Amino acid sequence: MTSKKPYYVSIIQCFFDYSTVKVLVIRSMLVGTLYRLLQAVVIVYIIGYVCVWNKGYQDTDTVISLVTTKVKGIALTNTSDLGLRIWDVADYVIPPQEENSFFVLTNLNITPNQTQSRCAENPGPGSTCSSDQDCKRGLHDSRQNGVQTGRCVHFSESEKTCEVLAWCPLEKKGDPPDPPLLSEAENFTVLIKNSICYPKFSFNKRNILPHVNSSYLSQCVFDRVTDPDCPIFRLRDIAAEAGEDFQTMAVHGGVMGVQIRWDCNLDLDESRCVPAYTFHRLSIKDPENNVTQGFNIRFAKYYKNEVGKETRTLIKGYGIRFEITVFGKAGKFNIVPTLLNIGAGLGLLGLVNVVCDWIVLTMSKCNKKCQKYNAMKYEYVSFLFTYTYSYLYIFTFF
Incomplete structure (x- = not known):
């Protein structure tokens, strides 16, 4: 008669068992x-989408970029205020240099020979009046042109307004000229220099x-078909690529976006890593709601007259602002992401x-042939622990 193995021997042996x-x-x-x-x-998804299309075998990095611009061109205007005048890059690029953007003047309203004086x-x-009592001395409003002197004076033969201390004569009101004064700006060129790094x-x-x-x-001049590598x-x-007419946009100004995309596969030759340019209009064009449409700035040119008094020419300049955005991603083989x-x-696959x-298990409920699979897939065994053996097993395990 063989002796029964102690329970702890069976427990120890279970740690050395292998099951498949x-x-x-x-x-x-x-x-x-x-x-x-x-x-x-699943295999097509792994190989086709993850590995080939999405390049899942590569480690990736995002681009770090620097952009500088240089505009060139000359325009000729002949107006009653300024006479015959040549405009070069120092006149129409305001300010001379910006970060990732530049502004080109295309149209303007000019108020010449302003001096610090009093005028209506x-x-x-807040400015219309009938007597001096309607004007408050020292009152100034950010929506007006100067500080009230307390006097009510004639603005015209039929209308009186409060007198102000300001740059007089006041800025001319009205729509900008159409066609734009600097219509020749459409032929200006810009050199965009862009340096990128994938650290x-x-x-x-x-x-x-x-x-x-x-x-x-x-x-060279950039052309998407014949000369896509030219940075000028x-x-x-640019306006045509965005589906806009430059002359129409130049009247009131606007904002254009220039996108430079660097998507580089560094597993291939370095020469295949080249920029791709796209253009679109950022300022919204709404014919039904044209309040404060376009883009404009004010600036002045200061002079000294014959008697040494300071004068200035105020210019409300309309133009197009070009915003340059650089983005992209580079990838290179790495065993870890692979x-x-x-x-x-x-x-x-699991x-x-x-x-x-x-x-199969669902079919087994309505198909007798599949019930055999269900019977072979699962075996049900009842096993009862005595109280003592359960306690000893738990105590030994911990």
């Missing part, structure tokens, strides 16, 4: 076809590509078994 999964092969045209089809879908305020709420990969490049030299820059852009072409994406994809098992 029992595999059942179901010969079914329906389930087998579905199983292979789902496997194919423009008619409007994770120690990769640097600029949009003036290696084959571009001084003689090439002196004559004609303002009219294994992570492949591992995550292979984990989806879902194929779950789906097929669920279908």
Whole structure:
């Protein structure tokens, strides 16, 4: 008669046991076809989308960028206020340099020969009067042009307004000229110099590509079809690329967006990493609601007259502001993201078994042939612990 092994021996032996999964092969045209089809879908997703299309085998980095601009062009105007005048880059680029943007003057209203003196305020709420009692000395409003002196004076033969201490004569009111005074601005060109860096990969490049030299820059103009590598852009072409008419936009001004996209696959040759340019209008164009439309700024040019008194020419300038945005992503092979994406994809293959098992078990409820699979898949065993053995097992385990 063999002696029974102590309970603790069986417990110790269980730590040295190895168990494996029992595999059942179901010969079914329906389930087998579905199983292979789902496997194919998962494999195509892993290889086609994750690895090839989404480049899941690469580590990625975002771009760091620097942009500078240089505008060139000359325009000629002949007005009653300024006479015959040449406008060069120092006149129409205001301010001379900005970060990731530039402004080009295209139209203007001019108020010449202003001096610090007294004159009648423009008619409007708070300025129209009938006597001096309607004007408050020292009152100034940010929506008016100066500080009231307390006197009510004639603005015209039929209208009186409060006198103000201001730059007189006051700024001319009215719509800007149409067509715009600087209509020749459509032929101005801008050189956009853009340097980018992907610090994770120690990769640097600029949009003036290696084959571009001084003689090439002196004559090239960007064209998406014939000359896509030229970093010099004609303002009219930028507006046309955005679906806008430059002359129409130049009357009241507006804001244009220039996007430079650097998407680089650093597993390929460095020469294939080139910028892609796109253009669009940022300022909203609404024919039905044209209040404060466009874009304008005010600036003045100061002089001393013959007697030494300071005078100025006030200019309300309308123009187009160009905002330059640089974005992009670079990728390069790295074993870590490769294994992570492949591992995550292979984990989806486990879902194929779950789906097929669920279908077969569902079918077994209404199909007697599938009940055999259900019986072989699960075995139910009843096992009872005595109170003492349960207590000893738990105590020994901990």
